[in-house]
Amino acid sequence: MFDMICISIYNGKMIRDLDTTLVRTFVTTADKASMTAAANALHLTQGAVSQQIKRLEEVLGQILFERDRRGLRLTRSGERLLDKGRRLLQLNDEIMAEMSGKAVAGQVRIGVPYDLVGTLLQPVLKTYAEACPQVEISLVCASSPELAAALAAGTIDLAIIEERAGPTAGECLAVDRLVWVGARGGSARSKRPLPVSMVADTCAFRPAVLTALGEHGLDWRTVFENGNIDATTATVRSDLAVTTWLASTVPTDLDILSDADLPALPNFSVNLHLPKHAAAPAAEAFATHIREGLARYRQAA
Structure with a gap:
């Protein structure tokens, strides 16, 4: 009984992991200020980019982009995520390169x-x-x-x-x-x-x-x-x-x-x-x- 209670409490406090694919799509869209340009850079369709941004917004419970006359613009939540998202992707890429033996050298x-x-x-x-x-x-x-x-x-x-x-x-x-x-x-x-x-x-x-x-x-x-x-x-x-x-x-x-x-x-x-x-x-x-x-x-x- 004690073990079951502990497991229940642990599960209730588990932190969900961010999908780096969604974060990469978000960062690319922010850099390009356009879902079309981001889709071209990521070799995806514009619809796929839009869906991935929507999924990330649902996971975070925050709206990340809004549209104005100049195109896409980051919301305050999006601005807060952008720098941390870049750091997350940089660390992810460093780990993958190092573990696969493909780290840049020379x-x-x-x-x-x-x-x-x-x-x-x-x-x-x-x-x-x-x-x-x-x-x-x-x-x-x-x-x-x-x-x-x-x-x-x-x-x-x-x-x-x-x-x-x-x-x-x-x-x-x-x-x-x-x-x-x-x-x-x-x-x-x-x-x-x-x-x-x-x-x-x-x-x-x-x-x-x-x-x-x-x-x-x-x-x-x-x-x-x-x-x-x-x-x-x-x-x-x-x-x-x-x-x-x-x-x-x-x-x-x-x-x-x-x-x-x-x-x-x-x-x-x-x-x-x-x-x-x-x-x-x-x-x-x-x-x-x-x-x-x-x-x-x-x-x-």
Whole structure:
């Protein structure tokens, strides 16, 4: 009798297990913001995706998505589940890879522009290192044109390249505004000739910036171009010059300057470039991580 009571109490308190297939469908749908796109990515029908989302909502007793004019949008419950769902899938995939002897290993040489390595890509690099601990990562920081040349020469395995928004040979991961940046309440923005500090003379932004200044008839002078992002940032913080960065990478203690003060600049895209030949498994794994990482960034934005 005592044993039966204990079993009854235990069964009443049992925690149900989440079906990782349903969680994967949910995370993919959240990333794509579309059941149709999620169905294509998962090689399912749209109806199957819809049914799996409905089953997960029934298991959790929560509505995870709602529709608006822009398409699917996460509810608050969906937002709470998304990060934990990603972690659950990551751990699941790590266990499966390790136990099956298919864990990613080897070396990968990743090319990243100076301005992205400590900003947009920092969390992606961290999660990749955690997910693939057997991979030896070599990080190469350079300007986008230099990284494109290195990828073509085979000295790096993949590259994140900033290019003017438009057609690209790579895969567009994000599009961002190129903006003027100056010291908080500084005066460098109003000086003539305009003092401009860029990380390097090979900077991907440089041609667009010089074209905009020329079309605006604005005289300018170079303050710093020596391939050091920290030195460029220091010249701007010290109000010795202004610079141009993607809006998402601007430090919070600096000002994004209005187009009323300086000429408008074009949008730039952050593109993933893989080698023309087949990429190594470690490089393919990083490509997957950066796609997922920047999808989360766009979702949060």
